[in-house]
Amino acid sequence: MNRIEKTLAELKAKGEKALITFVTAGDPDLETTEKLVLEMFENGADIIEIGVPFSDPVAEGKVIQAASLRSLSNGTDLTKIFGTVENLRKKTDKPLILMMYVNTIFRFGTERFFKLCREKGIDGVIVPDLPFEERDEIRSFAEDNEIIPISLVAPTSHQRIESIASDARGFLYCVSSTGVTGTRSKFSTNFDEFFGEIKKSCKVPAMVGFGISGPEQAAKMGSYCDGVIVGSAIVKIIAEYGRDSVKKVGEFVRSLKDALK
Amino acid sequence: MNEKKGRFGDFGGQYVPETVMNAVNELDAAYEKYKDDPDFIEELKRYYRDYAGRPSMLYCAEKMSADLGGAKIYLKREDLNHTGSHKINNVLGQILLAKRMGKTRIIAETGAGQHGVATATACALFGLECQVYMGAEDVERQSLNVYRMELLGASVISVSEGTSTLKDAINAAMRDWAENIATTFYCIGSVMGPHPYPAMVRDFQKIISEEIRSQLMEKEGKLPDCVVACVGGGSNAMGAFYDFIGDESVRLVGAEAAGLGVDTDKHAATVAHGTMGIFHGMKSLFLQNEFGQIDPVYSISAGLDYPGIGPEHAMLHKKGRAEYVPVTDEEAVCAFEYLSRVEGIIPAIESAHAVAAALKIAPKMGKDQIMVINISGRGDKDVYSIARYRGKNVVNS
Numbered sequence: 001m002n003r004i005e006k007t008l009a010e011l012k013a014k015g016e017k018a019l020i021t022f023v024t025a026g027d028p029d030l031e032t033t034e035k036l037v038l039e040m041f042e043n044g045a046d047i048i049e050i051g052v053p054f055s056d057p058v059a060e061g062k063v064i065q066a067a068s069l070r071s072l073s074n075g076t077d078l079t080k081i082f083g084t085v086e087n088l089r090k091k092t093d094k095p096l097i098l099m100m101y102v103n104t105i106f107r108f109g110t111e112r113f114f115k116l117c118r119e120k121g122i123d124g125v126i127v128p129d130l131p132f133e134e135r136d137e138i139r140s141f142a143e144d145n146e147i148i149p150i151s152l153v154a155p156t157s158h159q160r161i162e163s164i165a166s167d168a169r170g171f172l173y174c175v176s177s178t179g180v181t182g183t184r185s186k187f188s189t190n191f192d193e194f195f196g197e198i199k200k201s202c203k204v205p206a207m208v209g210f211g212i213s214g215p216e217q218a219a220k221m222g223s224y225c226d227g228v229i230v231g232s233a234i235v236k237i238i239a240e241y242g243r244d245s246v247k248k249v250g251e252f253v254r255s256l257k258d259a260l261k
Numbered sequence: 262m263n264e265k266k267g268r269f270g271d272f273g274g275q276y277v278p279e280t281v282m283n284a285v286n287e288l289d290a291a292y293e294k295y296k297d298d299p300d301f302i303e304e305l306k307r308y309y310r311d312y313a314g315r316p317s318m319l320y321c322a323e324k325m326s327a328d329l330g331g332a333k334i335y336l337k338r339e340d341l342n343h344t345g346s347h348k349i350n351n352v353l354g355q356i357l358l359a360k361r362m363g364k365t366r367i368i369a370e371t372g373a374g375q376h377g378v379a380t381a382t383a384c385a386l387f388g389l390e391c392q393v394y395m396g397a398e399d400v401e402r403q404s405l406n407v408y409r410m411e412l413l414g415a416s417v418i419s420v421s422e423g424t425s426t427l428k429d430a431i432n433a434a435m436r437d438w439a440e441n442i443a444t445t446f447y448c449i450g451s452v453m454g455p456h457p458y459p460a461m462v463r464d465f466q467k468i469i470s471e472e473i474r475s476q477l478m479e480k481e482g483k484l485p486d487c488v489v490a491c492v493g494g495g496s497n498a499m500g501a502f503y504d505f506i507g508d509e510s511v512r513l514v515g516a517e518a519a520g521l522g523v524d525t526d527k528h529a530a531t532v533a534h535g536t537m538g539i540f541h542g543m544k545s546l547f548l549q550n551e552f553g554q555i556d557p558v559y560s561i562s563a564g565l566d567y568p569g570i571g572p573e574h575a576m577l578h579k580k581g582r583a584e585y586v587p588v589t590d591e592e593a594v595c596a597f598e599y600l601s602r603v604e605g606i607i608p609a610i611e612s613a614h615a616v617a618a619a620l621k622i623a624p625k626m627g628k629d630q631i632m633v634i635n636i637s638g639r640g641d642k643d644v645y646s647i648a649r650y651r652g653k654n655v656v657n658s
Contacts, residue, residue, distance in 0.1 A: 055554040056423065056540065058435045059278045065422065077552045102276055103539045107553030129539075131282045133266065133275055137539075154280040156442055164279075178280055179440035 003095040003123045004148055004170040007046055008205050011227075017260040018171075018227025019044055019218075020207055021234055021253055022099065024051040024067035026076025028242045030084045036238070039250040041094050044257025049126060049231070052081055052100035059128040061182025063232040067239065078108055082120045089121035097124040097150065102137065110141045118145035124170050126150045132164050153198060154178065155189045165202035172202050174225060176210045182232045184211035195224045214252075215259035222260050230256055267456020270579060272572035275455040277542045280439045285542075288446075289457040291362050296464065301357065308353045312386070313343045315350075315468065319476035319633070325603050332487065332626035334619065335480075335633045337473055339497065340608060346638030347469060347497045348379035348450060354465035355448045356383040364446035366390045370434045372399055372427035372493065373564035373611060374406025375638050376450030381415035391415035394433040396426035399563040405642050424557045427493075427567045431541055451494025452571035455542030459571050466500025473633055474504050481631060487512040487622065490635040491614040492585060493529070493565035495574045497637035502583060512584075515574065516618035518560030519587035529558035531570040532578050532585035538569075545572045561590040561650065564611040564638075592617040594650055597640060609638030610647065 001009075011018050021040050025033050037048050053068035053076055060068070085096060098117070105113045105127065117125070124147060130137060135149065142149045148170035153161050156178060165172055177189050198206050208221045209229030218228045237252060238245045266289070267273045277285055295301040309315040318338040326334045339347040359367060367389050371377030377393040384391035393415050400407050400419045410417050423429040431454075438447045452459045452466070470488070477485055488505060490498035492515035505511040520528035528534070535546035540555060548556040548568040560566045570578075577583035588596075593610060596617035601607045608616055612635070619634045626632060640647075648655040 056428065056432050058432050058541075059280075059439070061436075069423075072554065079552075101553075103547075103549070103553040103555075105553075106539050106544075107536070107549060107551070128278050129276050129542075131275060131277060131279050133282070152279045154278075154282075156280055156283045158283060160279075160283060175280060178442050180436045 002146060002148055002170065003093070004047060004097070007095050008171060011046060012205065017222045018046045018205065018207060019253070019257050019260055020047045020049060020227060020229040021045040022049040022051060022229065022231030023238070024053055024064060024071055024235055025081045025084060026053060026071035026074055027067040027235070027238055028070065029074055030076065030080060032243050032246065034084050034087055035246045036249055037088055038091060039246050040253045041092055043250040043254040045253050047095040047097060049097045049099040049229070050081065050085070052078060052098055052104055054101040054104060057101060059180055061180040061232060063235050063239065064181050067235045078104060082116055085120040085122060095123045096121065097126055098122055099126045102127050102130045105138060110138055114141040114145040114147055117147045122147060124148040124150050126173060128152065132160065155194055161197050162201045165198050168202060168204050171205045171207050171226070172198065173229065174198060174206050174208045176208050176221065181210055183213035187211065191224045215255045218256045219259040228260065267460060269459070269573045269576040272543065272545050272575040273456055273459060274544050275542060276539050276544065277455045278439060281442060284438070284442050285455050287362070291358055292457050292461050295358060295361060301361070305354055305357055309350070309468065313349045313353060314341065316472045316476070317341055319473060319480070321480070322604050328603060329620065329623045331624040331628065332630045332632040333628070334623055335477065335631065336604070336606065337469060337501065337633055337635045339469065340606070340612065340636045340639035344379045344382050345641070346375040346379065346609065347466060347500060348376040349382070350468055350500065351450065351462050351465040351496060352376070352379040352383045352448060355446070356387055356389070359389070359446035359448070360387060362446065364444060366392070366441065366445045367448050368392050368394065368434050368437050368445055369448045369450060370394045370427065370430040371450065372430070372566055373562065373609070374399070374403040374410065374642060375564060375609070377415070377417070378406050378409050378413070380448050381410040381413035384415060385413045392437070393417050394420050394430040394437070396424070396430045397421040398425040399427065402646055403563055403642055427563065428555065451496040452499045452573060453494040453541060453543060453569065459543065459573055462496050463499045463503060463573060466496050467503040469497065469500035469635060470502060470504035473501065477631065477633070483631070484508055484511055485633045486510065486626065486630040487514060487632040488635070489514045489516065489615045489619045489622065489632065491516045491565060491611050491637060492570060492574060493518070493567045493611065494569070495571040497635055499571060499573060501635040502577070506582060513577070513582065514618055514622065515583055515585040516588045516614040517585055518562055518565035518614060519589045520559040520561070522589055523587045527559040528587070529560045529566050529568065530587040531568065533587050535570070540569060543572045545575045546570050561593060561646070562610045562614065564609070565614060586618050588614040588617040594647060596620055597643070597647055606636065607640035608636050609640050610643040612637045613640070
């Protein structure tokens with residue numbers, strides 16, 4: 001069983017909400033990324049998304065855009081990130097997901113990429129610019145290597161929700177609002193309606209992400225579904241404290257986990 | 262849901278975030294509905310004729326033909342369209358579509374400012390809110406067009422992320438679209454992006470080749486032997502080529518921006534040096550590194566300063582149906598000056614790339630052969646930067 005599915009099944013059995021956190025690989029450097037991942041797991045993160053920096057991240061807001069550029073200017077690349085994953089796998093058995101743009105996979109070689117994912121211990125990928133219609137671009141390669149491509153739905157998905165949600169594996173990434181990643185002070189989405197529609201056809205846990213700024217919002221948003229995904233709020237701390245951010249990120253992740261209990 | 266829409270051989274597709282996927286599908290459905298609708302076609306034709314000034318002239322450049330001593334050269338004068346370029350053809354089509362879809366806000370990206378000006382113009386005409394994204398570097402080098410857009414009532418947003426050029430303006434426009442999807446129509450300026458844009462923009466531009474065919478049949482009683490156009494994303498070239506793709510005797514040549522030279526790292530020659538990738542909603546050729554990071558590109562021409570090419574061009578290249586040749590800044594500037602002096606026509610620096618390619622090809626053709634160069638835009642906007650390039654200090658008073 002894939003680590004994502006195993007972890008989520010355990011959480012479900014315990015009646016707990018999942019906390020998924022995000023960090024951009026190589027911001028400020030890969031050594032710190034490794035420490036951040038372990039620290040976040042230590043403080044209650046159930047699954048971690050490692051962001052592979054891309055030169056033109058069109059689905060990201062300013063916080064993650066800036067992190068990507070910082071990382072790229074340090075010379076981070078996919079090969080080095082796989083090295084970090086290899087190191088992490090010696091120290092943790094919790095689920096790791098790569099969050100990346102489709103061109104990074106395509107250019108690297110889709111088959112080669114997924115083989116390496118399996119070899120190094122990646123459990124899933126989130127590819128924000130690969131919609132349902134284009135899923136065949138990676139699907140068979142991912143399946144052959146037991147890597148789960150995570151599906152996304154947005155408030156604008158409407159009648160698409162059924163096909164996407166019923167096809168989802170691992171968990172369904174529910175985008176909280178229109179626009180790009182980044183913390184928000186309020187949401188205009190009708191969550192009762194949105195999650196009502198999702199639950200009709202979704203057979204896997206539904207997680208909400210995009211815009212969750214802290215514990216209070218995490219608790220509120222988590223009440224609609226099976227867990228929350230927090231990215232930009234963490235990356236902001238890293239942007240401010242750099243190599244000294246590890247403890248602070250740990251404390252923040254702890255506060256999110258506590259709020260979800 | 263339909264699978265694998267909008268393919269041109271291996272290229273094309275719809276690689277966009279889920280947030281905008283429904284909007285892309287809605288647009289596709291609206292375009293399918295209206296493209297053959299007699300009212301839509303009639304209205305578009307009327308604006309082409311009465312507002313844009315179509316058909317654009319096909320002018321026989323006798324002096325240039327004699328000077329080069331080869332093919333008989335015709336210039337397709339898209340520069341004489343209202344707003345000064347071919348961009349108005351596409352914009353009128355998209356804005357009429359946006360109105361039928363009930364959209365109230367239009368966003369666009371622009372490089373040289375030609376597409377931005379055309380979009381701002383159509384929005385003024387139809388009373389729509391208009392916001393144009395433009396790279397900070399392009400805002401600087403095309404300040405005249407920035408002011409034109411503002412005069413027309415549009416707001417211009419200077420994008421200083423990434424390389425501060427066209428690619429980054431597109432990123433910013435895509436992010437805006439994802440945020441304001443309900444009210445906003447994204448008017449893409451070239452034959453690029455997710456389906457249906459490459460096909461739709463080509464359809465709105467194909468009038469260029471349709472007119473060339475009928476005008477040349479009238480004047481010469483035959484088809485051209487060669488059609489030359491510049492290629493950034495590739496909309497004017499696609500428009501100039503499209504009707505001739507089935508006529509194997511017509512050689513199709515795209516001129517891409519080689520900047521300081523294809524052997525330097527300062528160029529935008531996507532076909533010469535690009536590799537297959539997936540970016541800006543499409544699978545096509547891109548300038549990128551081994552890890553798929555999009556390369557910073559360079560050209561003296563803001564309109565050709567783009568690291569990719571439309572998917573249909575990628576297919577034409579792969580099939581060998583069209584050829585793509587690199588033209589350096591220096592060659593383009595010389596061609597800009599040449600056409601100004603020889604024919605009294607100041608072309609856009611983008612179009613000057615096509616003229617430069619023609620200057621090399623035409624002399625090798627026979628006197629009984631015909632070449633058509635698409636003069637996609639006029640060069641008023643480029644006068645200051647060309648003067649600067651030549652080290653002349655033109656006072657902008």
